[in-house]
Amino acid sequence: MRIVTQSRYGGPDVLEIRDVPRPVPKENEILVRVEAFSVTLADCAFRKADPFITRFFNGLLRPKNLVLGDDIGGVVEAVGSAVTRFAVGDAIFGSVGSSLGGAADYVCLAEDAAVVRRPDGLDAGQGAGLSYGYLTAMPFMRDEGQVKPGDHVLINGAAGSVGAVALQLARHFGAEVTAVCSARHADLMRALGADHVIDRNEADFTTARDAYDVIFDAVGKSSFGRCRAALKPGGIYLTTVPSLAIIWHMLTKRAPGRRGRLATTGLRPVSAKRADLAVLAELVEAGAVRAVTDRRFPLTEVVEAHRYVETERKAGDVVVEMAW
Ligand SMILES: NC(=O)c1ccc[n+]([C@@H]2O[C@H](COP(=O)([O-])OP(=O)(O)OC[C@H]3O[C@@H](n4cnc5c(N)ncnc54)[C@H](OP(=O)(O)O)[C@@H]3O)[C@@H](O)[C@H]2O)c1
Structure with missing residues (x-):
């Protein structure tokens, strides 16, 4: 089977497509035929080991995971003898997790991995894209921001993978939402439910000044210091990207009344991710959340897919499809 791999850290050109034997599922595993995997800024960060902290997860000197790829959509091809949650032919989507392996024709997953059945109308590519954006956005909107009806929520980077889902979730939770993006994405933001677009x-x-209950910087381009006065007293600033300033603020709990927080959503327990993906399937079925797919690339253009994601200009998700 074909896999996407890298033997050193670096730019998109370090990616290689190689052939390896197809894995065989153990008794408590499912074998998934991958139809699509997402390519995200997080994948790019791990590919180039920038920020440095990624090396603590992915290998200090060189990448330790043979196969790349976290968020996938696919179909269950075979099940181990003890598997009860899935049957052959189930369409699934979700996150492979930190050991990666989704950028391949096939991947074996524990049956209790963070994957769930795909709702009707959500294709494999849409599922792969939504899995990443949602598993990042949901903990920020629900757990950190505790967004509730009547809140005014501002989302910076609202056109990106994470921002586009955060926008829809904030609306679902009853908030008034302001999306920050460039003009070319304004119509999309309104179509996703934004009340205001900046x-x-x-x-x-x-x-x-004193305008927002929650400011969520989905792309980590602002800072708590610059955003603090735009928060209402008691408001919270959330960011996906670590900075020394936000970590220092969280450790020292300065500025009582207005708080800033970073969350590491990728490190949540698999069981929490799985439960949240089941909620996502319901939200998609109810029409509360929809996928926004910017581009689909064939596997042979995985390098171009990474290059495009790194332009930081996409709206929603970029996915690589195995069959083209
Ligand atoms: N904390 C965690 O656990 C965690 C987990 C997953 C991901 N992450 C991080 O979260 C971030 C998520 O980003 P993403 O995947 O949603 O990004 P993305 O999809 O690549 O974002 C692209 C969007 O960013 C917007 N943008 C570009 N430059 C901007 C700027 N200077 N200010 C505001 N918006 C800008 C662009 O829209 P416009 O041009 O229209 O503005 C574009 O639509 C990544 O940095 C990733 O590494 C963190």
Whole structure:
């Protein structure tokens, strides 16, 4: 079977497509025929080991995972003798987890991995893209931001994979939502439910005063210091990207009344991710969350897919499809 691999850290050109034997599921595993996997800024960060901290998960000197790829959509091809949750032919989507392995024709997963059945109408590529954006956005909106009806939520980077789902979840939780993006994505933001759109090239959202209950920087381009005054007293600033300032703030709990938080959503327990994906399937079926797929690349263009993601200009998700 074909896999995407890398033997050293670096730019998109370090990616290689290789052939390896197809894995065989153990008694408590399922064998998934991967139809699509997502390519995200997180994948790029791990590929180039930037930030350095990724090396603590993926190998200090060189990448330790043979096969790349976290979020996937596919079909169960075979099941181990003790498997009860899935049957051959089930369409699934979800996250392979930190050991990776989704960028391949097949991957073996424990039956209690963070994958669930795919709802009707969600294709494999959409599932792979949504899995990443949602598993990041949901903990921020529900657990960290505790978004509730009547809250005013601002999302910076609202057109990205994480932001587009965060926007829809904030609306689902009953909030008034302001999306920050460039003008070319304004219509998409309104279509996803944004009440207000700020063109980031025309206006600086941080000049607002006492305006937002939650500011979620989905792309980590702002700072708590710059956003603090735009929060209402008691408001919270959330970011996906670690900085020394936010970590220092969280450790020292400065600035009572307005808080800043970073969350590491990728490190949540598999059981929590699986439960949340089951909720996502319901939200998709109910029409509360939909996938936004920017581009689909064939496997042979996986390098181009990484290059495109690194432009940081995509709207929603980029996926690689195995059959083209
Ligand atoms: N904390 C965690 O556990 C965790 C987990 C997963 C991912 N992450 C991180 O979370 C981030 C998620 O990003 P993503 O995947 O959603 O990104 P993405 O999809 O690549 O974001 C692309 C979008 O960013 C917008 N953008 C580009 N530059 C911007 C700027 N200077 N200010 C505001 N918006 C800008 C662009 O829209 P416009 O041009 O329209 O603005 C574009 O649509 C990544 O950095 C990833 O590493 C963290």
